[in-house]
Amino acid sequence: MRIDLNADVGESFGVYQLGDDRALIRCVTSVNIACGFHAGDPGVMRRTVRLAMEAGAAIGAHPGFPDLQGFGRRELNMSPREIEDVVLYQVAALAGVVAAEGARLRHVKPHGALYNTAAKNSEIARAVIAGIAAFDRSLAIVGPPDSQLAVAAAGAGLRSAAEAFADRAYRPDGSLVPRHMPGAVIDEPVMVLERALEIVRRREVTATDGSVRSIHADTICVHGDTPNASIIAAQLRRGLAEAGIRVAALDELP
Amino acid sequence: MRIDLNADVGESFGVYQLGDDRALIRCVTSVNIACGFHAGDPGVMRRTVRLAMEAGAAIGAHPGFPDLQGFGRRELNMSPREIEDVVLYQVAALAGVVAAEGARLRHVKPHGALYNTAAKNSEIARAVIAGIAAFDRSLAIVGPPDSQLAVAAAGAGLRSAAEAFADRAYRPDGSLVPRHMPGAVIDEPVMVLERALEIVRRREVTATDGSVRSIHADTICVHGDTPNASIIAAQLRRGLAEAGIRVAALDELP
Amino acid sequence: MRIDLNADVGESFGVYQLGDDRALIRCVTSVNIACGFHAGDPGVMRRTVRLAMEAGAAIGAHPGFPDLQGFGRRELNMSPREIEDVVLYQVAALAGVVAAEGARLRHVKPHGALYNTAAKNSEIARAVIAGIAAFDRSLAIVGPPDSQLAVAAAGAGLRSAAEAFADRAYRPDGSLVPRHMPGAVIDEPVMVLERALEIVRRREVTATDGSVRSIHADTICVHGDTPNASIIAAQLRRGLAEAGIRVAALDELP
């Protein structure tokens, strides 16, 4: 049994710090770096790429809507053509920064409202994939299992990886409880580990109503914006290892 | 005798149109495409790359200060580290768009206030070159002759090309008459051609006081923001050809 | 019989010019000035206020979504609280510029996607009105007739004015044909005048299927982004006057 742990990082901007990337990056095997549209800036991107390389984490791009004030969490009604172009731009910019530091970009995971929209809307999903495929067809696509994004990736011949969340509550239909609702975020380390083990070992997740859904995950996301994010991540990684589960980046998975 | 003709293009943004790129690009042999910081956006960049490919023009990046409201014409006191990072980001983004369309980025010319600052300030010049060199050491650097930018390019082992202006007035010290002063811009096609011939054939330019300066130019810039820009450019290209001068992109020059 | 003619102006940004405000403003009795979020900048706003004062046009604010790249035409899923705050900010900024020039702000008309959303969505409509009412309860609200925006204005005790379009095609249900569809924009001066007369005299508008809808309008919008906008506007104003209709700003209407 094996799993990748991923985290969204590089979300600081100018003087504004968000999360403790240095600590968090050491606990995961893959990172998704913001590309300057919903968060991040050229300097933050470069420093984050270096942190990821030092920690040996696989580097991915985390493109989002051009909405810094809303942190990419507000849906913006862009046309598929516009979506394709902003995704291409962001992935290319980050890939260049990664190359400048001597590494290689490995995957792409859309951010926030773009992630959610691409999961459900096939036209937007195809636009996201078109932007990525135009740049580099070897990139893996990270998204929710059985989503329109995964369908679009397969249709275009790109690999995709299914992501689950051990620190977010699931509704019975398999969707996440929205962030602003009570109980949406799980920040108790022991509980996060328990849920991760449920996902990896039993391929299941318990929803808010107690029902159990089957789920397939290649990677588990660790959020960095909870106050004790790096502690949760550290305990999660240790706990998975102690449970005999191999934690490794997607590329190293079979 | 030979020369490259270059134009700054892709400076539209969203609904805002600037210049008639379609007509202008057909008249030149190299284009410098804005990268989304002082002008341009991901969609404009992609459409402009396509226009350049259709016209057979060599494609370069035109990075600028992050100041859309000032169109990159206002100096911004960024640190060398910040300059390096924003140049790397912009060049990488455009290079990715170019690659997505099946072409290759060939040169970089800084824009506006960044061009002027990098021409005079050795520290900023080295920062610009560092950002470019980190991404791709085969890119040619376009800037003023004998500038700090050319010195920094040589110091880092990058090729550079000297640029002259046939449609801008020169002061006796070799600097351009600032844009807001009367007579700064020359928009009479015959006069632009005359000055271009003076530059290419005699390697000289006549300054505002009538004095003649020697100048070396590998490329002549054709501005696109004068109302009749594409007419000037068309007449310039034809006039140069009729004078027996070979007009070709930098790469094709010996 | 009387009517107000209004135009959206001040939509230039930095070096980017949009429309011929100087000519257009002279043809209308009210202007809606962009506030720097979807278009406009502090300098453009001030110059446009001066043009309006010279022409004797009533000045209104034209707040939009914070999306310069999309020109405020893409819906952005902001919360009601966020909507209220960005409307208040934009209206206050423009009102201050107007006061600095010695005039007074008279009305507010939301722009683009914010206009469309506030027309249909009661929660967003109330948020727009809350932002305006918090600043100045004497401002008139311009929006579509019988819209949620008008309902919210009435609920909060603010005056509102109904707007019709003589240069846009209507669908049988009374909504406008979306901008990207063929025939959406009517740019034939004679036809625009004919439709305006139909709206003012008969209180009717003919839809795309030939059916006739009753419509009440206090003001007719003249778009400035068609190439011959100021010609259309001039002919419209003259034609209305020749038909014996009084063209005057909202405040001067009974």
Added chain:
Amino acid sequence: MRIDLNADVGESFGVYQLGDDRALIRCVTSVNIACGFHAGDPGVMRRTVRLAMEAGAAIGAHPGFPDLQGFGRRELNMSPREIEDVVLYQVAALAGVVAAEGARLRHVKPHGALYNTAAKNSEIARAVIAGIAAFDRSLAIVGPPDSQLAVAAAGAGLRSAAEAFADRAYRPDGSLVPRHMPGAVIDEPVMVLERALEIVRRREVTATDGSVRSIHADTICVHGDTPNASIIAAQLRRGLAEAGIRVAALDELP
């Protein structure tokens, strides 16, 4: 003996938090609220205005260069006309938010690089003052003592208040040690209090070389971006009171 204590607040943006405004505002008598250009956004501005009203602090505007990524700390070479317009816009926007909450704007203090430039450059100083005076001639101007900003305020007939820093090191010429140099920021509460007492009681400040300069201050700035800012501020206010100094907003000073 009396003094005002002021703090720069409202510098958060979207999801990005900066400083602990709630605690800091309770310790000072005047606040300078960012206006959305170098920091702050419409929602942050409104919440900060409310916090200031709850704490009974006098509210001022803190306009800066339009450079969120550089937090307004990088000089931007704007023309005097542009400076005037962005200052007017920002002051008007904040004044409107303040009025919407039922309070009144009392003063303006330029931020960061705009503060430093306006202190030394008479043309920029006059532009800043012109933007403020056009909006409301009753606003007090906060700036360094004996600066060009104070000269310009006096020339335009506006009141001004001199500001000193108890938590920043002074050079022998009376300028502040730049922020990036060692020892620039003093974060030891006892030392900050000591320096404040020296400024208020003896009208003197000890420079980095041990020399003593005379200084006149109507207000002392408490920075909010040091980790223990609110603790420093609380001890400073208590210490001043215990020393028999009256701490009150500028308007209440004679």
